[in-house]
Every structure is written in structure tokens, then in C-alpha cells.
Amino acid sequence: MALPCNWFRGWQAWITGGIWEGHMVKPKARANGGSRRNRDYPPMERLEGPSALLQHLMDAIDVIAQRSKVTRADFAAALGQSQQSVTKYFRGERVPSPDVLDIMCQVVKMPSMFGLNILYSLMPRTFSVETGSFPPEWSVGDLELLNSISNPAAYMRGPQMYPMATNDAWRQHFPWMPEPSDEFEPNLMVELMTNEGAPHTFGDSWPKVCWFALQYLVLFGAPTVPQKEIVELFTQASVNPDFGRYVMTVPDDDTIAEPTVVSILGPDNVRRPYNIKILAQKWQKPEAWDLFMLIPISQEDADTCPSAFEIPDLPDTAVATAAPGQAPRYPVALPVGTQN
Structure with a gap:
């Protein structure tokens, strides 16, 4: 890290x-x-x-x-x-x-x-990281595919990570997470950072999954997502006292390449290790959604990728400062008062 x-x-x-x-x-x-x-x-x-x-x-x-x-x-x-x-x-x-x-x-x-x-x-004609729409527009077989998956899974609008639809396993594992509707679009990163159910479900891996969701938005969203939208999401997430350290703990290439393993308490009250996977379809509509999945893995494999994650203390020189009435500058502008 x-x-x-x-x-x-x-x-x-x-x-x-x-x-x-x-x-x-x-x-x-x-x-x-x-x-x-x-x-x-x-x-x-x-x-x-x-x-x-x-x-x-x-x-x-x-x-x-x-x-x-x-x-x-x-x-x-x-x-x-x-x-x-x-x-x-x-x-x-x-x-x-x-x-x-x-x-x-x-x-x-x-x-x-x-x-x-x-x-x-x-160069958006070469590659785009933006997927999904709100309200979502489903193609034939989209929801059938999602509901055929036995592990927790959701279609995401990215890179902001708004759940567009979830399957039964997702709702059973995360009953505290609001369901998307035509009137309301919850944000995964904000819910992980602020919802009281998240630390209970993810246990020691809660800091890691919070950091993962936040850095995913920073890495993939900073160049493409409107700054105002990112600031709004960061404002909501900044009630988490560790928000500043999460956003300033920047991953290196080795960390990005590592599996993102988390520990999840299931509906049967048994804690198991999972690996986070984010997949995209190539055909028919590549921009329709990202598939966010939690894949169960063996404890032996999980031990090679610890799910616990410690937030390092930041040196004073690493924390951005702001003049009164101005937002500090990170990869994107954060609202005043979110530095830790």
C-alpha cells in the first residue's frame, strides 16, 4: 500500500x-x-x-x-x-x-x-469506463442472468457504483442496503462507508471494502464523472471519521493487481471469505452495466490475501489544506472539513 x-x-x-x-x-x-x-x-x-x-x-x-x-x-x-x-x-x-x-x-x-x-x-471512442443508466434499460436476459447467480451479485452503474438491480443472495447477505427503484438510486460506496449494518457484515474487512469502493471511484471516476457528482458522494461518505485517510491512501500497481478478499457474515450467521469481481459484457450492449459479484473462496486461498486492512496514519505534509471557503484538492475536490 x-x-x-x-x-x-x-x-x-x-x-x-x-x-x-x-x-x-x-x-x-x-x-x-x-x-x-x-x-x-x-x-x-x-x-x-x-x-x-x-x-x-x-x-x-x-x-x-x-x-x-x-x-x-x-x-x-x-x-x-x-x-x-x-x-x-x-x-x-x-x-x-x-x-x-x-x-x-x-x-x-x-x-x-x-x-x-x-x-x-x-479518448472515449477508444475506451469508456462509464456504464449503466438511471432508470435502467434492460435487454432480454439481463435480469435472468443476474437471478441465475447463486452468490451475491448486482448490476452496477459505474464507476460511481450505483446498484441498478440485485439478486436474492445479495439481498439476503446485505438486508441493510437500500434497494434501487425508479425513484431512488442508492450508492454502494456511501452505504459501505455510512450504513451501520456494513461493519457488522464485513467485520475486520470493513475498512478494506470501504477503501476499495472509494479508490475505485477515484481511479476510474476522477477523469470522467462530473466533479459536482463526486463531491456530493464524498460529502455523504465523509461522515465516516476515516474518510480522509481512505481517500489519501493511494494504491500502487501491486495492490491494484491483488485480489480484493473480504470477510462476510452470511444469513446463516457463518462468516466466509469472498473475492470481489467486477465484470463487464462485451456484447450486446457493453455500456449497459457492470456485474459486481462476490465469489466464495477457500480459507486457504483467503489466507494468502488477508481481508483485514489497516489504515496508515498520514504524514502532515500529505493532507491537503484549504483557505476558508475553499475546497481542498485531492484527485477531485473534496468538501471542506473532510480532511483527517
Whole structure:
């Protein structure tokens, strides 16, 4: 588990700089007049389409690198390329492959999934992480598929994780969770963070599942979900006293790749280990829903992936501060008073 670090604060600086919800901002000229030879990248107006969007991601990595004191030589050594080639990536003269972007993210200690997801989100025709609608529109067989699953399962509208429909096993395991309806759309992350039934059901793994749901929203939602909606969800969840530490405990690539194992007290009053799986359909309507499932696993397998999760204490320098009347800046803006 990686604590907040320079890449995270650099990401805050990039967001604070005005790039949000697809709005393009023109890079500021440098003090010497801002000629192209003295820029790390060309003016945005000279780029078109995906090239401009990609340049925003490279700009973000560049800001993070500066905050982390990572040099072009460091990138060159990691990539096995010349510094001149690396500079061309940042100037927009070469298009980095996903493998190159992966390595660049690792150099600045930024989860590669986070960086690649930004790229995919900036190019929605290439990849989209948004699924579902409210009220939901079901295709033939959707609800039959959900109800045929014997383990707890739900269709989610993502990446905010709004349950669109649940099966019998879900309702039996989580009787405290409100059911979605045409008039009301509960949020899984908010319910996990605030509902009194959640800690009883998840036991020692309650902090872990709260952190998982919150970081899923941060990783997949920050580039695509409207900031106002995220702030509203964070405001509701912030009554949890550990909210600030959850949101500032940033996963590294190894943590993201690990199975998310939780302990659940079943309707028979027996506690069992489960692995969280989130699946998406490829056909017929890929954007219709995400399938959120809890898969029972053996205790032997669970012991290799402990379900308990300790929230580390944060150094003072990792907690964002805000002037009176202003929201502090995390990957997205949090309401004032949610820092811990």
C-alpha cells in the first residue's frame, strides 16, 4: 500500500491547473516569452483531436515528474532510449505506446492503471469506463442472468457504483442496503462507508471494502464523472471519521493487481471469505452495466490475501489544506472539513 507521494500531489497540481471534464487549457508561456524551444510541449492550439488529449496526459506526467524531481535522464534510463527521444514524447513529436506510458508512470511512482485510464478516458471512442443508466434499460436476459447467480451479485452503474438491480443472495447477505427503484438510486460506496449494518457484515474487512469502493471511484471516476457528482458522494461518505485517510491512501500497481478478499457474515450467521469481481459484457450492449459479484473462496486461498486492512496514519505534509471557503484538492475536490 503506497502512501500519498509526489506523484499524487503532482496530480492534484495538474487538476488544479484547470484541466477538468474535457476542458482544454492553453499552457502558460514561460517567463522568457514562451518560445517553443523553451517549452516542454507545443501550444495546445497546434494539436488536434486525440493528439491534444494525449498531450494533456503527458503534461500531467511532466508536472508530477517536476514535483518528484525526476529528470529526463531518469525516464531515458528506464525506457532504454535517449533523452532526445524522451523529450520528443513531452513535446508531442512522438506518440508513446501503452508500454512506454506504463514505464513513465512507474518512474514517477504513479499507478500505471491510473495513467492509462486517464488516457482511455480522454479518448472515449477508444475506451469508456462509464456504464449503466438511471432508470435502467434492460435487454432480454439481463435480469435472468443476474437471478441465475447463486452468490451475491448486482448490476452496477459505474464507476460511481450505483446498484441498478440485485439478486436474492445479495439481498439476503446485505438486508441493510437500500434497494434501487425508479425513484431512488442508492450508492454502494456511501452505504459501505455510512450504513451501520456494513461493519457488522464485513467485520475486520470493513475498512478494506470501504477503501476499495472509494479508490475505485477515484481511479476510474476522477477523469470522467462530473466533479459536482463526486463531491456530493464524498460529502455523504465523509461522515465516516476515516474518510480522509481512505481517500489519501493511494494504491500502487501491486495492490491494484491483488485480489480484493473480504470477510462476510452470511444469513446463516457463518462468516466466509469472498473475492470481489467486477465484470463487464462485451456484447450486446457493453455500456449497459457492470456485474459486481462476490465469489466464495477457500480459507486457504483467503489466507494468502488477508481481508483485514489497516489504515496508515498520514504524514502532515500529505493532507491537503484549504483557505476558508475553499475546497481542498485531492484527485477531485473534496468538501471542506473532510480532511483527517
